[in-house]
Amino acid sequence: MNLPNKLTVFRVLLIPLFVLFMQPFMPYGDVIALIIFIVASLTDLFDGKIARKYNLITNFGKLMDPLADKLLVCTAMLCLMDIDRLPAIAVIIIIAREFIISAVRLVAASENVVIAASMWGKAKTVSQMTMVIILLLHFDWPYYNYLELLSIIVATALTVISLVDYLIKNRFVFKEIS
Numbered sequence: 001m002n003l004p005n006k007l008t009v010f011r012v013l014l015i016p017l018f019v020l021f022m023q024p025f026m027p028y029g030d031v032i033a034l035i036i037f038i039v040a041s042l043t044d045l046f047d048g049k050i051a052r053k054y055n056l057i058t059n060f061g062k063l064m065d066p067l068a069d070k071l072l073v074c075t076a077m078l079c080l081m082d083i084d085r086l087p088a089i090a091v092i093i094i095i096a097r098e099f100i101i102s103a104v105r106l107v108a109a110s111e112n113v114v115i116a117a118s119m120w121g122k123a124k125t126v127s128q129m130t131m132v133i134i135l136l137l138h139f140d141w142p143y144y145n146y147l148e149l150l151s152i153i154v155a156t157a158l159t160v161i162s163l164v165d166y167l168i169k170n171r172f173v174f175k176e177i178s
Helices: 003-021 029-053 059-082 088-110 119-137 144-169 172-177
Strands: none
Touching: 003 029, 003 059, 029 059, 029 119, 059 088, 059 119, 088 144, 088 172, 119 144
């Protein structure tokens, strides 16, 4: 297993630790959960850069890297929703997008087509990870609530935009199933 794939697996292994430290009974749990989330998010940045730079792109990485991102972000959002920092509607929109994209990827894969992430998809991932970090920080400063709301709006909007872009660019998949 090459280094980018090890980083992807490491990111997945950090998810249960993140959930553990999001529990209210954990001392300093919010700070530790934030650190875990940032470390996990950075592995996403590094695994892709390393894979491209050293030509270490594998089928495992193509499948698991986006799945690891989805697991990390969706888990964090569910934890944030549980503590009333993230509205359910944003979580539903974001998770629905992930299911739709995963379905399209599965159909494409059945036709031996691998669909790469687009610029919009990458922007969506960065905005979601940034939103999670902002919501985990959760400062009691006068205008911080506006920053939190803005991060939720941006992440949700980029989620919808990336979905539309993805569906338009990959509409050929739907022709295969009709």
